[in-house]
Amino acid sequence: MKVVNLKPGQFVFGRSRAASELNMKESTVWKYMKLLEKLDSISLNSNNKFTVVTVDKWGDYQSHEDDDEQQKNNKGTTKEQQKNTNKNLKNLKNSSSSGSSEDPFDFYHENLQVGVTTSPFVYQQIEHWMNDVTPEIVLAAMKLSAKKEKRGFDYTEGILKKWIEAGVKSLEDARKFEQSFKETRKAGFKKPIKKEDFDLSD
Structure with missing residues (x-):
């Protein structure tokens, strides 16, 4: 499996897993991802296996902690970002189909x-x-x-x-x-x- 070097504010996204977690169609998940990209919330960089999602202005959302604390917290960052993105997708779906x-x-x-x-x-x-x-x-x-x-x-x-x-x-x-x-x-x-x-x- 190809090793992906992720920068702070990035995570690997798979639409099939997101669709399963959100109970949505894969095509619908992707439409919402493209909408978030259009709204300048995220950037998408896809290949034939997965998509690397970059949270735009990620640095602006971080508190100014010292470097040691940031390194400690970075381990859980990608999972948290993916969870938040999935939450945003769910909110978009709920608002559109209430x-x-x-x-x-x-x-x-x-x-x-x-x-x-x-x-x-x-x-x-x-x-x-x-x-x-x-x-x-x-x-x-x-x-x-x-x-x-x-x-x-x-x-x-x-x-x-x-x-x-x-x-x-x-x-x-x-x-x-x-x-x-x-x-x-x-x-x-x-x-x-x-x-x-x-x-x-x-």
Whole structure:
């Protein structure tokens, strides 16, 4: 086995082991790792067997102890860093899928990304919308896109913008809006639908 010389702030990461510990798919673990990299929390250096993770600004997080104390503590550093990274991944998953049995990232990857180039920016957009509305609403918009066989995230984002403008705040609002939207289009009206145009009292 190849010996890896790790610097302070680095550890060896295996996505299969992390996926097992976190009870997540390997593809989902890797997406979150790439998201942490995009957010400048970590840097990834991969080969065909493993990935060396570097915690960015690791030195800034360390207290200014004397050298002897640092050397003593460095032995447990890599395990602690890996534990913290796994904890961050779990938090990302929990925040993205709270209240929903489906993960918007997984749904996008399996249904809307087919034939579309992978882009970390898209996952940032999804994260942004999940924070702005809710993961459930983002997932509902993705499902509408999938029904219309619209790949990528542009069409989903268009749906979300339309819902925001109409004042949609819940899945029930979204359902009522879409029903009202269909009925309005059938009747031949072209004006944008506003919150007051569909009944939220039922």
